[in-house]
Amino acid sequence: MSSCSLAPDASALSDSGGQVDPPLVESSASGLRSATDEELLQVVRSLEADRRAADALRSAVLAELDARDEPQRRTGLRTPGWLGAEFGLPRDEANRRVSVARMLRSDLTCVAEALSAGVITFAHAALLCRLANPRVRDVVFAMQQELIDLSIGVRFEQWAKEVRALIDLADADGGHDPRPEDNHLSLSDGLDGDVHLDVTLVGEQAAVVRAALTEEAERQWRRHQELRAADAGHPFPSRGQLLAEALAELVRRGTAARPNVPAPVADVTLVIQASEPLDARTPDGVRLADGTTRQLLCDAAIHALVVDSLGVPLDLGTTVRFATREQHRAARVRDGGCVHPGCDAPPTWTHLHHCHHASRGGPTDLPNLASGCPQHHALWHRSDWDIEADPDHPGRFVISTPDGRRLRSQQYGRVRE
Numbered sequence: 001m002s003s004c005s006l007a008p009d010a011s012a013l014s015d016s017g018g019q020v021d022p023p024l025v026e027s028s029a030s031g032l033r034s035a036t037d038e039e040l041l042q043v044v045r046s047l048e049a050d051r052r053a054a055d056a057l058r059s060a061v062l063a064e065l066d067a068r069d070e071p072q073r074r075t076g077l078r079t080p081g082w083l084g085a086e087f088g089l090p091r092d093e094a095n096r097r098v099s100v101a102r103m104l105r106s107d108l109t110c111v112a113e114a115l116s117a118g119v120i121t122f123a124h125a126a127l128l129c130r131l132a133n134p135r136v137r138d139v140v141f142a143m144q145q146e147l148i149d150l151s152i153g154v155r156f157e158q159w160a161k162e163v164r165a166l167i168d169l170a171d172a173d174g175g176h177d178p179r180p181e182d183n184h185l186s187l188s189d190g191l192d193g194d195v196h197l198d199v200t201l202v203g204e205q206a207a208v209v210r211a212a213l214t215e216e217a218e219r220q221w222r223r224h225q226e227l228r229a230a231d232a233g234h235p236f237p238s239r240g241q242l243l244a245e246a247l248a249e250l251v252r253r254g255t256a257a258r259p260n261v262p263a264p265v266a267d268v269t270l271v272i273q274a275s276e277p278l279d280a281r282t283p284d285g286v287r288l289a290d291g292t293t294r295q296l297l298c299d300a301a302i303h304a305l306v307v308d309s310l311g312v313p314l315d316l317g318t319t320v321r322f323a324t325r326e327q328h329r330a331a332r333v334r335d336g337g338c339v340h341p342g343c344d345a346p347p348t349w350t351h352l353h354h355c356h357h358a359s360r361g362g363p364t365d366l367p368n369l370a371s372g373c374p375q376h377h378a379l380w381h382r383s384d385w386d387i388e389a390d391p392d393h394p395g396r397f398v399i400s401t402p403d404g405r406r407l408r409s410q411q412y413g414r415v416r417e
Helices: 029-034 037-068 070-075 079-087 091-106 109-116 122-131 137-142 144-149 156-170 203-230 239-256 292-299 325-335 374-380
Strands: 184-189 195-200 266-273 276-281 300-307 351-354 369-372 386-389 397-400 406-408
Touching: 037 070, 037 079, 037 091, 037 109, 037 122, 070 079, 079 091, 091 109, 091 122, 109 122, 109 144, 122 144, 122 156, 137 144, 137 156, 144 156, 203 239, 325 351, 325 369, 351 374, 369 374, 369 386
Parallel strands: 266 300
Antiparallel strands: 184 195, 266 276, 351 369, 386 397, 397 406
């Protein structure tokens, strides 16, 4: 590994090359408006230097907590899950912070020191950690200082391009076999039923999706050309809009043309309030826009689940060992995902756990069934953890930890007050 050679703290942030001292500027709106241009610039430089130092300290502390496995012992959540629950961070951001912290602690020590000294940002450190995959990690470790030096005085985008080129060059004989674990997709709901996707695909999957989206986007572009020819006022979509239309069309076509599967192929559960029968929502609580239900009726199996004013569905109890499909739907609607406090697993990732174990005579009834992700379902089966129905709050649960603390379950990602 190359030796680390770092500039003084925040020197890369100051025009003069010296230490950045925070100027005395009142932070109120009136104080900022009365500050000089130079004072405001100095404030930004000082805040950026502080942020880099704080990012470095946070990474070191997170790595130490993770090494001790303290979040898991205390809350039943792994370090990224605990971080997201404790501070309201998105799952991807919490995962990124912890993965970067682990690598800065174990291998990229020069990068950690450069971040602490203010020479690079957390974004620089995160990219180097992400690029240090098992195939080229030795190259990245050995070139740490050289890669850090390239960042001085260069925009991040240009630096990232040069870093990737250097690593590819160094790995010219190492092969570029894609790994299945490099494929990643995260899906989150926005307002009014919209969906946000963040996708990374490698190898064959990347090639197939790229080709299919490109071809379909071209088809969508020709369709809009025809619409524009018929109506001069027809708005022409951007490239991003064309790709979004292409993705939706490919998914629609794929679900409609599955072999040996009778239509309808989509299986949709809509939650309908008894007091507002026209207000349809998904089990995740996303309200459907006007007309969506009518559209789904064309090619989807709609399951209407009526709930009362407290959101409690009809008890579909059964005497059989395994929960029925209807019970799974009802529990997903009631719980909104894993009930373990701080967990962000959505309803579709959960199993149903018998609080009073079925092997000991526990009934397969909704009050005895708690939605749990695979991690927490396994956790509740350990002898030092326990989950039981809350007798004072129907549809809620109490979780006992190994150290005797009692955690209240969450519903739709929110722990009751």
